[in-house]
Amino acid sequence: MDTSTVMISEEQIRNMVTDVASKINSDYGSEEELIVIGILTGSYVFTADLVRELNMPITIDFMQVSSYEGQNSTGLLKIKKDLGTDIEGKNVLIVEDIIDTGNTLKKLKEMLLGRNPKSLKICTAFDKPSRRVNDLKPDYNGIVIPDEFIVGYGLDYDGKYRNFKDIRIVR
Ligand code: IMP
Ligand code: MG
Numbered sequence: 001m002d003t004s005t006v007m008i009s010e011e012q013i014r015n016m017v018t019d020v021a022s023k024i025n026s027d028y029g030s031e032e033e034l035i036v037i038g039i040l041t042g043s044y045v046f047t048a049d050l051v052r053e054l055n056m057p058i059t060i061d062f063m064q065v066s067s068y069e070g071q072n073s074t075g076l077l078k079i080k081k082d083l084g085t086d087i088e089g090k091n092v093l094i095v096e097d098i099i100d101t102g103n104t105l106k107k108l109k110e111m112l113l114g115r116n117p118k119s120l121k122i123c124t125a126f127d128k129p130s131r132r133v134n135d136l137k138p139d140y141n142g143i144v145i146p147d148e149f150i151v152g153y154g155l156d157y158d159g160k161y162r163n164f165k166d167i168r169i170v171r
Contacts, residue, residue, distance in 0.1 A: 001170060003151060008143060008167035013125075013153055016142040017046070020123060021053030023140055028091065030055040035085060035092045035117075039108075040064040042097030045154035045162070046125040046142075050095060061085040067104040077107040092117040097154050098126040098145075102136035109136070126150065126167070 028034055034056050038047035040063065051058050064081035092112065099105060105122060112120055123140035130147050145167075151157050152164030161168070 001157065003161060003164070003168045003170055005169040005171065006166050007145065007148065007150055007169050008126075008153075010165045012143070013166065016125065017049045018053060020125075020140050020142055021050055024050075024093070024123070025053075025055045028056055032091060033057045033059060035059045035061065035087055035090045036095055037083065037092060037112075038062045038095045039097070039104075040081065041162070042154045042156065043095050043125070046097055047095045050123070059085060063108070065104060065108055067107055077104070077111060087112065087115050087117045089116065089118050092120045094120070094122045096122065096124040096138075098128065098150070099124045099136065099138060100128050100131045101133045103133065105138075106134050106136045125153070126155075 036047065036051055036058055038044060038060065051060060061083045062081065063083055066078050066080065068076060068078060094108065096105060109120065109122065121139035124138045125142040127138060127141050127144050128147055129144060149157065149170045150167050151161035151170050152167045154162050156162045157170045
C-alpha cells in the first residue's frame with residue numbers, strides 16, 4: 001500500500017479546525033449547552049481537536065454506526081453503539097470524519113430527529129460531494145476533497161493509518 005502522497009498538511013488541518021470552530025462559536029453563542037456526538041471511529045481525532053476550540057458548555061458522546069444496503073435500495077442503519085445521553089430538547093452537533101455517499105449520515109440524521117432535539121446539525125472534517133447519492137449537506141464543512149481514498153487524522157484503510165498527522169492518498 002502506498003501512502004506517500006500528502007493531500008492535506010498538518011497546518012491546513014489546523015486552519016480548517018479553527019475556521020469551523022469559529023463558525024460554530026458565532027452561530028451558537030457561548031451560553032447554551034451543545035451536545036457533540038462524534039461518530040466512531042474515524043471522527044475521534046477531529047472531535048478532540050474541535051471541542052477544544054469551542055466556547056459553549058459541551059457534553060460529548062459517541063455513536064458507532066454503519067450503513068449497509070439491505071433488500072431495499074434505501075439501505076439500513078446498524079447501530080453498534082448508541083448514545084448514553086438524552087438529546088430531547090438539546091442542541092446537537094454530529095461530528096463526522098468524512099462524508100462520502102451520504103448514506104450513513106442521512107439515515108442517522110433521520111433517526112436522531114425522531115428523538116426530538118431542539119436542533120440537529122452536521123459537521124464534517126472532509127467532504128467528497130462528487131460521490132453523494134442523496135441530498136445530504138453538512139452544515140459545517142471543513143475541506144472539500146476530490147474522489148480519492150484518504151487516510152490519516154483518524155481516517156483509516158482497513159483499520160490502519162489513523163495516527164498520521166496529515167491526510168494522505170491511498171494508492
Ligand atoms: P458514506 O455513508 O458513504 O457517506 O460513508 C462515510 C464513511 O465511509 C465515513 O465515515 C468513513 O468511515 C468511510 N469513508 C468514506 N470515504 C473514506 C475515505 O476516503 N477514507 C477513509 N474512510 C472513508
Ligand atoms: Mg466513519
